[in-house]
Amino acid sequence: MTTARAITCPSCGGTIEIRAAGYTVTLACRYCGSLLDVAHEDVRLITAYRRAAKNFAIPPGARGTLFDVEWEVIGALRRRSGSALWQEFLLFNPYSGYRWLVAADGEWQFGTMLLDRPEDDRLAVSWRGRSFALEDDAEIETTTVVGEFYWRTARGDKVQGATFANGREQLSRETSADEVTWTQLIPVTAEWVEEAFTVEQRHMPRAPRPDLTEGFRKAPGMAEDDLGKMFLIALASLVLILMVQVFLSGPRACSDGRATVEVGAATSTHRIGTIEVRRPWQLVTIVVDSDSFTNRWVDLDYSLVNRQTQQSIDAYGIVEFYTGTDSDGPWSEGSHHAETLISQVPRGTYDVYVDAGAHGWPSDPTPGSIDPANPWGQGETVALWFNSCTGGFSWGMFWLMAALLFSVPGVIFWWRHDS
């Protein structure tokens, strides 16, 4: 009985010796990387590639002794889960079967497939009388394959991989559509692996750099569900802020006033109401509506004058509305309505004054000229209706809070989906 089985790659014509003849089902050609079905006598091309995967920390074909058994690296995989990248080496000895060497984060693990499976639980499993706690449960993707394997494998294969840990020992459960496999992983030192095999240090998967984004992308055991919670917390905080803002805005007391200003004339001062601030500090909102002018603007300088102290709190508002026609057609801009929010108004009774000045655009109408549309007029005026209220809701503050609250989960979301 011969042991060797040599095949010819149907894609590149290279001669490949199958090392685990009788077990190997899939082979990725070491010359061209093409994926071959070698389960049967007639070799079948599954997927043709032009270049074999290279740059593994241990090249397939290497032999080394671990745990008193000589192993041959017959296959190698590059895999990833989220941002974590690692390499897996399939070890074979015809008398001892298959084992795994896993190189991740600059550390090594030695894996043995389990025949006695752990008792399943969601967050922990027990195996041979010991308990292993769930550490991670995420999708694992195989990105490159080279060498031979006893199962059907391909680039892009995806499995659900869960890791359970007891100290530094791990049990890994991989679930695919067809089956569930359990592997025990024990840590082995890099020195020990390097004694057995020639390890290409420059091809080792890099240990993760401790940067800020790494923490965003890879939170062990939480990678799946922390983000949703963060969004919920942000939303709940925003609702709370909304409620507090509404509560803090009251009580509401309003006062109405009206003023008429002549377009092009000097600014005139009008008293437009009296309000009483009953809380130590409160917002005051002044809403103004004007009649419907076009191509005019009205500057509004508000003053809240405290009756007791005669101290004044100033704020600014404007109503403006323009229309015209340009190369894009007719346009209009502005509004006959404006709101001004005055913050941190101390307790007290205030008279509300406005210095209003109305102007024409592009220029003020000439004083004394007769407007053909209004020949009897005393000059054009703008009527303004004011409503001054204590209390108010600061939408600007609300949206600032919203942006701040959602920025952290938003950035994490972007990181995860970008990589």
Next chain:
Amino acid sequence: MADLTCPSCGAALPVRDPGLPYSTCAYCQTLVRRGEAGSLEAVGTVAVLPADVSPIQIGTVVNRDGIAATVVGRVRWGWTDGSWNEWFLRAADGRAFWLGEAMGMYMLTSEYPRVLGVPAIFNFVQGNPMARDCTVKADGKWLTATDIKEATCLGSEGDLPFPTLPGWTMTNVDFRNAAGDALSVQRDADGTTAWLGVWSNLAGLKPANLRQIEGWSIPRALA
């Protein structure tokens, strides 16, 4: 028992297990049926076994519950996604075992006909398909069907209980559980048999007389 000669080529045809009706001639691949009265009949030609690196060979001895069993024959089965060896063993106490090889692991089973009466399996015996995830109880152990394969004979060697001519097919259902117990139910043209045992690595079988594989030395723990 005196050795026989192949009716086709005349080469020596060692009788490893007189209880088995079929033997494959190692020289000309003729499948020989041994009759009750010592008659020999060539019934066809068996395919040459494909190359493999199995550490088992005819004559390998494994130990189960303190009883030694010797490999007397092998059949190789192929299915859509691969192939595997099943070695037939005869123990000193007369019991028969199958030793199945898969993924570098071994399933050692002895015949357990009682389970054929279990409704789910009886249904399969009658020619109906087996449902994956079907759970049965055998010898006090619950086992679940995890693997159902239609297999074709790819070749054979030594002494075996059925004819391993090209085109011989069977349906194999493997049951297993968390403790590593194994139940294998095989249905072919001759009927259905059930085999109960355990999954093990090679060292767990305490093997002797392993095959010397070129380019490899037998690890100290197994030698």
